[in-house]
Amino acid sequence: MFSEDARILSNVEIAPDIWKMEIETRLAKEARPGQFIEIQVPPFFLRRPISINEIKENSLVIIYKVLGEGTLKMTTMKDTLNVFGPCGNGFPIENQDVYLVGGGVGVPPLYETAKRYLKKGQKVQVVLGFNSKDQIFFEQEFKDLGCPVSIATMDGSAGIKGTVVDAIHEQGIQDPFILACGPYPMLKALQREYTKGYLSLEARMACGIGACMGCVVKDKEGHSLRVCKDGPVFPIQEVAL
Amino acid sequence: MIDLSVKLPGLNLKNPVIPASGCFGFGKEYAELYDLSVLGGIAIKSATPKERFGNPTPRIAETPSGMLNAIGLQNKGVDSIIEKELPFLAQYDTEIIANVAGATEEDYVEVIRKLNDQPVIKAYELNISCPNVKHGGIGLGTKPELAAHVTKLAKEAAAKPVYVKLSPNVTDIVEIAKAVEEAGADGLVLINTLMGMRIDLKTGKPLLANKTGGLSGPAIKPVAIRMVYQVAQAVKIPIIGVGGITCAEDVLEFLNAGASAVEVGAQNFVDPYVCPKIIQELPIVLEKYGYTSIKDAIGRSFKDE
Numbered sequence: 001m002f003s004e005d006a007r008i009l010s011n012v013e014i015a016p017d018i019w020k021m022e023i024e025t026r027l028a029k030e031a032r033p034g035q036f037i038e039i040q041v042p043p044f045f046l047r048r049p050i051s052i053n054e055i056k057e058n059s060l061v062i063i064y065k066v067l068g069e070g071t072l073k074m075t076t077m078k079d080t081l082n083v084f085g086p087c088g089n090g091f092p093i094e095n096q097d098v099y100l101v102g103g104g105v106g107v108p109p110l111y112e113t114a115k116r117y118l119k120k121g122q123k124v125q126v127v128l129g130f131n132s133k134d135q136i137f138f139e140q141e142f143k144d145l146g147c148p149v150s151i152a153t154m155d156g157s158a159g160i161k162g163t164v165v166d167a168i169h170e171q172g173i174q175d176p177f178i179l180a181c182g183p184y185p186m187l188k189a190l191q192r193e194y195t196k197g198y199l200s201l202e203a204r205m206a207c208g209i210g211a212c213m214g215c216v217v218k219d220k221e222g223h224s225l226r227v228c229k230d231g232p233v234f235p236i237q238e239v240a241l
Numbered sequence: 242m243i244d245l246s247v248k249l250p251g252l253n254l255k256n257p258v259i260p261a262s263g264c265f266g267f268g269k270e271y272a273e274l275y276d277l278s279v280l281g282g283i284a285i286k287s288a289t290p291k292e293r294f295g296n297p298t299p300r301i302a303e304t305p306s307g308m309l310n311a312i313g314l315q316n317k318g319v320d321s322i323i324e325k326e327l328p329f330l331a332q333y334d335t336e337i338i339a340n341v342a343g344a345t346e347e348d349y350v351e352v353i354r355k356l357n358d359q360p361v362i363k364a365y366e367l368n369i370s371c372p373n374v375k376h377g378g379i380g381l382g383t384k385p386e387l388a389a390h391v392t393k394l395a396k397e398a399a400a401k402p403v404y405v406k407l408s409p410n411v412t413d414i415v416e417i418a419k420a421v422e423e424a425g426a427d428g429l430v431l432i433n434t435l436m437g438m439r440i441d442l443k444t445g446k447p448l449l450a451n452k453t454g455g456l457s458g459p460a461i462k463p464v465a466i467r468m469v470y471q472v473a474q475a476v477k478i479p480i481i482g483v484g485g486i487t488c489a490e491d492v493l494e495f496l497n498a499g500a501s502a503v504e505v506g507a508q509n510f511v512d513p514y515v516c517p518k519i520i521q522e523l524p525i526v527l528e529k530y531g532y533t534s535i536k537d538a539i540g541r542s543f544k545d546e
Binding site: 001002003040044045046047070084203204205206207208209210211212213214215216217218222224229 | 263264265266269270271273274286294295298299300301302303304305306307308310312315458459507509510511512513514
């Protein structure tokens, strides 16, 4: 982990309120899929934790959703930004086929993860959930990797009407090995249905390195876990959501 | 090069920069980033007699020039801290200050008794000012008689110097500082966070699960400077200043206000390297303003020249 001023190579909107930024940074050498970086967005006080979408030789790609003033400000940033990281544990890369399940802004970290599983020769199935058709992003990117992609939308405007769980049911597969990132209701639904795999959590953070206890969740025995340091990736049944 | 060392009761600080309690855990995370031995000292996360999970989340909210937190004194309890955290800290050449908290006066005494024979702990910081717990904390720190009483009990139990961390959420901080000094405190730490709130416009409800939280960051620096300035002229015991420090210039401002050392809190979240950076820049800043020692800077704001 370290901090540096990274050069912004691009910063473009790829879907309504969904932006993709590529930064040139030495953090790329250390980063693993499922980790996040902490971005300084002046004049805002706290850094913004943003998941890593893609790890290249000398750059990182992040995808962020405009949710508040800080992320809105990020859309106007050019030249350089200060980054710290990489933070958190990341997704484990195991020797087995995998279902990657993403909901909304939880989709981005699954992309680099898909690349790593494919590189190991594993089969990668992708299931993406969105509210509606116009919010879909990264479907084509996963297809370009050669992954079969199922889409679920809450309003039924594309793919299966319903949630990612409905989309997995549709494929008739029992208890697949899952790596998932998305909103808590989606993660909860996956936790109810499946026993194998990992969930990546989102949380309001201050320090991002495990010191402040701002982002804790409880495990099923009531012990605290820090999303930023012990996570953001946890075994599917570990966290009480 | 200016000598940055500061001698305070129980504390031989190689420089006046101390990460503030609650913002630095027990040092482990920051030790991955730099050598903790560069620090003057470390005020470690609050210890209570038993494990506390703390408050529900969200516990963090950003504010203009700062943040609100409502952690709620999450810690594993003093026994676990002695077993798991202090041996790690013992390997560093820096002065460890134990922040002591509790729900009752007895809690403070119990934690102190357990830490008394831990050589790594050089002084206590009584946390009678946490705004995020229902019992103890700020309840003891907002009335002079109560603050004095818990200070007296702590002093009787303590085998090391006792600093009392005061709350800014009071009408007259000088009155409380004097009461605590009279009760035997060896030093003061001021200020803790200011109680605040943010409301989520989407729900119309408070953003923090605890509803209120403690405001920290640059937003509170002028309040802290004012309080250090007032208290420093009213007491003889040394003051450790804390509140919104982000750079060496801020440290000098606290020294001028009357502090003998400082704690750096929320800025550790913004820039995890802020403490070593400040330590590096402090001699340059002191020289720039014509000081030849730390001592010359302390309390200059109210001294005749």
